[in-house]
Amino acid sequence: MIALYCDRHDATSAAAVLAGSTLSGLNGFAGRLAGAMVADASSAIDVVRYRALATNTASLAIAHRLGFRAFGQNFRARRRAI
Numbered sequence: 001m002i003a004l005y006c007d008r009h010d011a012t013s014a015a016a017v018l019a020g021s022t023l024s025g026l027n028g029f030a031g032r033l034a035g036a037m038v039a040d041a042s043s044a045i046d047v048v049r050y051r052a053l054a055t056n057t058a059s060l061a062i063a064h065r066l067g068f069r070a071f072g073q074n075f076r077a078r079r080r081a082i
Helices: 027-042 057-065
Strands: 002-007 013-017
Touching: 027 057
Parallel strands: none
Antiparallel strands: 002 013
């Protein structure tokens, strides 16, 4: 498991909890860690974003337990090799 937190001292902060599927037996540790990171970030900024792939049901479940709701979508483009 990897936990990252970046406070940019402006209107945005980034937090990430990266947990592989082999860590699913940690009894909710990823959710507790994400909750602590979100609580810390929300004390300093107005909007905290939570991003997860639409196919990552475990991460989406954590987001819903933390009170996040879907809003918009992200799109990406990859640069083509020349």
